[in-house]
Amino acid sequence: MNAPSFRDATRQTAEDFEWLEAHCRARSDLARHAGELRLAAAITRNVISPALDGVEAPPLFLAVVGGAGAGKSTVVNFLAGSVVAEANPQAGYTRHPSAYLNDTLTWPPHLGFIGPLRRLETEAPDNLDEDVYQVRKLPAIEANPLADFIVWDCPDMTTWASTEYVSRLMEIAALSDVIVYVASDERYNDEVPTQFLQLLIRGGKAVVVVLTKMNDENVAAMSQHFRREVLENVCPPDVSAAIPIVAIPQLSATERSNPDGSKQRVALLNQVLVLCPTVKASRDRTVTNAVKFLESASEGLLEVARKDLSELSAWKHAVDAGQASFASRYRNEYVAGEPFRRFERTRDEILRMLELPGRGRAVSAAFQTIRWPFQWLVKQIGQFIARPDPPNLPERTVLASAMTAWLDSLQAESLRRASTHLLWKQLTQSFDSGLKTEAQQKFEEAASNFERQESGDLEQSARALSDDMAAHPTRLTLFRGAKIAIEVAAIISVIVLTFSRDYSIWNLLWLIPLATYLAHGIVELAVRVFVERERGRART
Numbered sequence: 001m002n003a004p005s006f007r008d009a010t011r012q013t014a015e016d017f018e019w020l021e022a023h024c025r026a027r028s029d030l031a032r033h034a035g036e037l038r039l040a041a042a043i044t045r046n047v048i049s050p051a052l053d054g055v056e057a058p059p060l061f062l063a064v065v066g067g068a069g070a071g072k073s074t075v076v077n078f079l080a081g082s083v084v085a086e087a088n089p090q091a092g093y094t095r096h097p098s099a100y101l102n103d104t105l106t107w108p109p110h111l112g113f114i115g116p117l118r119r120l121e122t123e124a125p126d127n128l129d130e131d132v133y134q135v136r137k138l139p140a141i142e143a144n145p146l147a148d149f150i151v152w153d154c155p156d157m158t159t160w161a162s163t164e165y166v167s168r169l170m171e172i173a174a175l176s177d178v179i180v181y182v183a184s185d186e187r188y189n190d191e192v193p194t195q196f197l198q199l200l201i202r203g204g205k206a207v208v209v210v211l212t213k214m215n216d217e218n219v220a221a222m223s224q225h226f227r228r229e230v231l232e233n234v235c236p237p238d239v240s241a242a243i244p245i246v247a248i249p250q251l252s253a254t255e256r257s258n259p260d261g262s263k264q265r266v267a268l269l270n271q272v273l274v275l276c277p278t279v280k281a282s283r284d285r286t287v288t289n290a291v292k293f294l295e296s297a298s299e300g301l302l303e304v305a306r307k308d309l310s311e312l313s314a315w316k317h318a319v320d321a322g323q324a325s326f327a328s329r330y331r332n333e334y335v336a337g338e339p340f341r342r343f344e345r346t347r348d349e350i351l352r353m354l355e356l357p358g359r360g361r362a363v364s365a366a367f368q369t370i371r372w373p374f375q376w377l378v379k380q381i382g383q384f385i386a387r388p389d390p391p392n393l394p395e396r397t398v399l400a401s402a403m404t405a406w407l408d409s410l411q412a413e414s415l416r417r418a419s420t421h422l423l424w425k426q427l428t429q430s431f432d433s434g435l436k437t438e439a440q441q442k443f444e445e446a447a448s449n450f451e452r453q454e455s456g457d458l459e460q461s462a463r464a465l466s467d468d469m470a471a472h473p474t475r476l477t478l479f480r481g482a483k484i485a486i487e488v489a490a491i492i493s494v495i496v497l498t499f500s501r502d503y504s505i506w507n508l509l510w511l512i513p514l515a516t517y518l519a520h521g522i523v524e525l526a527v528r529v530f531v532e533r534e535r536g537r538a539r540t
Contacts, residue, residue, distance in 0.1 A: 010049040011112065017041035020305055035196070038166055039203050040294060042174030047290040050110040057283040058148040059105045060276060063172050065200075066182030067193035068156040071212040071248070073126075074256060075182050076100065076153040078248070078268055079146060081260040082139050085126070085153045095129040097172045100138050101150040107135070114171050126153070131168060145269050148279050152176065157193040169196075177286045178275055179205045180268075183230075185214035185222065198234035201243075202297070204289020206275045206282075209245045210268065219247040244271040311421045318413045322406040329402040334395050335539050347531040349466045351524060353476065354483050367487050367516055374517035396447060403443045407436050461538050465531065483523045490515035 021037035062079065064072045073085035080100055097117070101107075120134040138144075152172045173179060179200050183193065201207060209231070214222050223245045231240035248264045259265050276282040355364040411431045417424035427435075469476050494511045497503070 006052045007049065007112070010044050010052065014041045014044040014049075014115075017044065020302075023305065023308070035166060035170065035199055036202075036297065038170040039174050039199060040297065042171045043203065043290045043293065045112055045115050046171065046175040047287055048294070049112065050108065051287045053110050055108060055110045057177075057279045059101065059108070059150045060148055060178070060279060060282050061152065061172075061176040062146070062149045062178045062180060062272065063152040063154055063176035064180045064182060065154045065157060065169065065173060065196065067184075067190050070156075070182040070184045070193075072156075072182045073153055074212065074251075074259075075180060075210050075248070075268070076151060077256070078259040078262070078265045079151050079180070079272075080138055081144070081265065083257055083259070084136065084138060095127050095155050096131070096168055097133045097155065098126060098153045099133060099135045099150050100153070101135065102138050102144060102147055103140070104147060105150065114175065116167055117171055133168075133172075145273060149178075149272075157196040173200055173205070174203070176205060177282045178272055179207045180210055180272070181207055182210045182212060183226065184212045185218070194230055194234060197230070201235045201239065203293045204286075206285065207243050208268070208271045208275065209243060210248055211245060212248045214247065214249050216249050219249060223247060244274070246271055307421070308423060311417075311423045314417075315423065315427070318410055322409050325409070326402045326406045329405070330398060333393055333402075334398040346463070346465050346534075347527055350469060350527050350531070353466065353469060354480055354523065354527075356480055356484065360480075363484070367484075367520070370513050371517040371520055373513050378517075395451065399447050400443075403440070407439055411436065457538075461534065465534055483520075486522060487516050487519040490519035 017037050017040045021034050021041065024034045024037060064076050064079070066072045076085040077083050084100055085098070114133060117131050117133045120128075120132050123136065124132075124134060152175075154172050155169050157169065173196075181193075181197050181200070197207070209226065211219075211222055211226060226245060227240060227243075231243055234240075235243075246264070246268045248268075251262075251264075255262060355361070411428075414424050414427040414431060418428040419425075469479075491512055494508065494515045498505065498508055498511065
């Protein structure tokens with residue numbers, strides 16, 4: 001697959017996931033799936049697509065996430081080894097992601113990287129509430145253990161309903177090779193952050209848990225309690241047992257302002273580096289786990305739309321059934337009874353073309369004169385016994401009536417099912433608010449165009465028969481000769497029969513006109529069959 005192909009494919013896949021997410025957010029019974037779909041879209045855009053594009057690490061990405069007031073900015077400072085993030089007592093202060101990196105790292109070149117977020121060109125406060133991110137340089141540190149990492153300070157895990165926070169947070173969480181999940185002593189088991197944690201673990205992210213703001217004497221007990229009450233409830237025992245927990249107890253202002261030499265920073269860095277033994281292994285794990293997540297979750301991700309697709313299929317079936325009824329009425333009430341008289345003119349044109357041209361016209365005229373008595377007699381008898389053709393409804397009348405019935409059936413079906421699903425309710429509302437009128441207007445435009453095209457097509461189809469014959473003079477000459485030969489043979493046969501049977505010579509006065517009439521009738525029948533075949537094709 002070439003670069004444009006996979007980029008288009010991954011972009012389309014991410015957009016499909018985003019559409020499903022918006023669909024879920026509009027439905028209270030499906031809203032719980034929104035976060036998973038957002039993560040799937042961000043993973044597709046920020047992990048799968050760069051991997052297919054050949055973008056290699058470094059940098060690796062480390063995201064610091066957690067609930068409101070958990071102390072994420074403090075943890076970012078510990079990872080950076082200096083005070084770089086704004087720590088603020090106000091819960092929810094950080095409202096857009098910020099990236100911290102060394103001068104030695106190059107920003108990822110992949111197109112569409114962190115697609116929905118716009119990079120700020122100038123530094124802004126962390127509480128800027130927009131779909132943006134900013135990049136900040138870290139101060140130079142000798143032997144920096146995180147030299148290959150970009151550290152992200154993320155918005156709070158507040159509520160699934162916050163589309164702004166969720167989109168920004170999930171974009172960075174999906175991108176990351178390591179997640180540092182921060183929970184405080186006061187709110188370590190809040191429902192929404194715990195759900196976020198569960199989703200990130202399901203997404204295959206490597207996780208380090210940091211517990212903050214506890215007393216020193218409670219560190220062991222809190223760590224055990226968190227593993228038992230939180231981790232073991234959100235992931236299998238073998239997974240929860242492998243997730244490291246680092247404690248950062250209550251710190252003084254002095255300790256927070258000088259994180260570089262603290263033992264807590266050493267413990268945190270050790271756990272991060274254990275999860276990332278090499279740059280390549282870490283990125284390979286991220287990509288592999290991303291693929292596994294999309295493969296294992298695909299059925300569930302599509303399940304959110306399965307009921308809706310089922311109802312959409314029912315709507316399509318109703319539309320198709322109406323279309324079949326529309327076509328059937330058109331065939332039975334108009335096409336079946338329409339004579340398409342243009343083909344009768346074509347038949348007459350072909351018969352005239354079979355008459356001899358030039359000096360031969362006198363011969364053709366003589367044969368016409370001979371058979372005229374029987375032609376006149378048959379015509380009079382036909383007029384006497386013929387019944388008038390039943391009137392055929394105008395084409396536009398049939399089409400309009402069939403269209404109205406089609407729309408009425410769809411409206412009735414929507415009304416009948418309105419209480420079963422939102423799709424039918426919306427369709428009912430659409431019919432009530434002018435959908436039928438709009439459809440009728442579009443039908444009138446389409447019907448007018450159809451009639452114009454139909455008239456032209458029928459004219460062209462009918463003229464093609466005579467035009468084709470005129471375009472092949474040799475074949476036309478043979479047909480003319482055959483017609484004259486049949487008529488001459490008929491006259492000769494009558495004469496021979498009359499003299500061979502010793503019939504009265506006066507019988508020739510009516511036998512010769514009859515013979516020429518029958519011979520011409522054979523030719524006329526052949527032409528009629530030929531034209532009727534083309535008329536049948538036009539009708540079809």
